[in-house]
Amino acid sequence: MAKPLLAIHAISKRFGGVLAVDQASLFAEEGKITALIGPNGAGKTTLFAIITGFVRPDAGTIRYEDRDVTGAPPHALARLGMTRTFQIVQPFAGLTVVENIAVGAHLRRRARGAALAAATAVARDVGLGDMLDQPAGTLTVAGRKRLELARALATQPKLLLLDEVLAGLNPSEIRDVLPVVRAIQARGVTIVMIEHVMQAVMSLADHIFVLAEGKVIAQGSPEGVAADPRVVEAYLGKGAAKLGAGAA
Amino acid sequence: MLSPAILIPAVLNGLLTGAVYALIALGLTLIYGVLHIINFAHGALLTAALFAAYFAQKLFGIDPYVAVFALTPAFFALGYALQRFVIGPASHGDDRNMLLVTLGLAVIVENTLLYAFHADTRTIDVAYGFQTIDVGGAFLALPRVVGFGAAFVVALILWAILTLTATGKAIRAVAKEKLGAELSGIDVAHVYAITFGLGTACLAVAACLLIPTYYVNPHVGNAFVLVAFTIVVLGGMGSVPGALIGGLLIGVVESLCGLYLGESLGQIGIFLIFILVLLARPSGLFGERA
Amino acid sequence: MTRLAAIVLVAAALAAIPLAAPSNAVLNFLVVALMIALAGQGWNVLGGYGGQYSFGHAAFFGTGAYVTAVLQVRYGVNAWIGFALGIAAGALVGRVIGALTFRAGLRGSYFALVTLAFAEVLRIIASVAPITGAGVGTLIKLDLRPEALQFQSRAVFYWAILGLVTLSLLIAWLIEHSRFGAWLVAVRENEDAARALGVDATRLKLNAMTLSAAITAAAGCFYAQYFLFIDAGIAYGPWISVEALLTAIVGGVGTIFGPLVGALMVRILGEAARLVTGDAPGLDLVIYGAVLVLVVAFAPRGLMGLVTDMRAAFARRARRRAAEVTGG
16 A cells, blocks of 8 residues: 555644543545544544644644644645535635635635636636636535535545534435545545535445544444444444344 | 832722722623723713712712712613613624724713813812822722722622623523524523623722812723723733733733833823733733633 | 726826925925825735734834934934935844744734834933933934935925825735735735744734835834924824724725725814814824724724725616616
């Protein structure tokens, strides 16, 4: 296996008395979709914040493109090609859709005209093509999620970290977003996603890491992870795996 | 220069001044702790309270220590009304707007006082104004000693309100978690207004304690309030013990600085401490995260 | 009409005013209004586009004024060079204050407080330091020659300040059409999201503050040359901090013409008040304070915001009428 695009090793983070992340290690292979799943409060978003430079880890290293980027600030990582979206969407409310996306596009393009043109193209790719001049604050949740995605895409990332991009969407909206994510992967972008929507994870992910109480408790292919009793227990509580096995 | 005969009175006087500073800072930190805004109108309101205490004595012959019992509820009502009917509605819930509105109010109040009463400095004459108490060789002005005691009494009353009454519990709930408090049926606008009222009431007490030994002009509140800001930042935004301890500390520091550096440079000392603390440790010695 | 064309048109219209031979009082009023507008344009770069509300822009105004004045009076430096150095000094002060505050991560109320404190520190220093004339102030010698940047005709002063204001309008236009501006506005709307998209928010805010300080300092330099007298209260006093932000808020934060429109409006209000109640100290500031509260309460996007709203309303009505005609 070639060196993974992203490799984090033994990351730990404590907030006051709580050990939010405990010696977590994971990796993402280039061109693949890697999912990070786990029950609520497992520390997934904290881990994302650490990987993308918003929070400093107490211990551990982050390697991107085989370079140590531990402690690098978010904007430096974005310039290296690592961009994230936020679980709670953060549109630039006072700007229009195309202006929002242009902020991302400006990372690679200095001129305003070029950035706006690139933003328009990305907007069409994610299906926001006919809402370009709408104020971002007036979009529906689904629209805002797409905007979040479009903004990140406009930075031409090599590694895209999606934090619950499907949260808050109804089943038909989810069905519409999945091909967009696959299309992004098809273009060669490596994706790491935190997700709760299990059918999406199962159908999209090439590799899954399971986080519970700050620790990585399992990893593997979707089928392998689904069958792992430790994973079942993490979600459903102690003894659930045995119960399931007994009933089967 | 460092003889105890000079140092001890300086320290004691610093403590006396510091107690009144602490009272002013208490109001500010309470407002910040609950509304999460810095009340830029605090200084102007203190000036207004000082004028009120001044005129109570000059026009009606009411002694400040008596006037305080009328002025405190009056200023509580003023503060309540300001927050409930002006600041709250005008801000539309935006923090940046609240900053601007309190700034606007400060400008209005201070300059109305300037327009009405001109820039002259005024003082009142009370019989006990120059009486002193001998504390171990240091002669301390009686009104200032009274002020010291009163500050602690007020702090105690405030603490009692916050911990023992239902209103106090509501205030603490809103301070900790506004949305949750709202969902449990607490009228947040009312709580905000009560908090602002309490903060302003502290100013009324401070004014009555100050007026026997201090002067009043339309700009005097600003000087006090920047000291209060420094104390609040030092002691921690939202921390009541922080405001008390910080106040006493700053009072002593100012007194010692004034001793060695003279009046006007002593003022700069406060500002510089303020800036330094804000830059180095915005959460202060006791406060929550900024 | 494009914004650029509007800027040229407005500048040309304003430039024509002295040709209509207005009275000295009117011309003086306009000069002062434009000077305040310039200070406001400076504030707007950091506050309007950047979203960082400074309550201490007097720090830059006063530095520009004092450097210009002191260099001429005490060191015999040429007035034009003094002017340029005044702007540079103001920019430097802005950069230093910005470096300290942004690196410490100060935002919102804290930022407003710290800028207020810095302005006050400078005012106190200026009121006691011998180099600034302490309590007495600094007086520039009357020398009505262009070489000394003083002009016999008030109209020339007017065109000079108009030129500076036009420059600031162009700078605002450039901001709105550049990556710097797009990123600045993004940081204003949501700093974390902007960082995630590759924006070095700290450096951006620092640059915005430097530019903002330079523009406001220019207004201060002009004040010194026009009035020929400054003291600590004039140079570093809260009045200019308040007026700078007021013009931007009233006119419309984050717009090109906001501070200009706001300055004219605010100054007209001040003059009207003076006509009604006479020249009493403090009255104009009371009005300004009231205007600030009212604008925030009822027209938070300022006068330019109202203009945009009206245009949108007209556009809607026009569309509806067109639909009625064609729809039948």
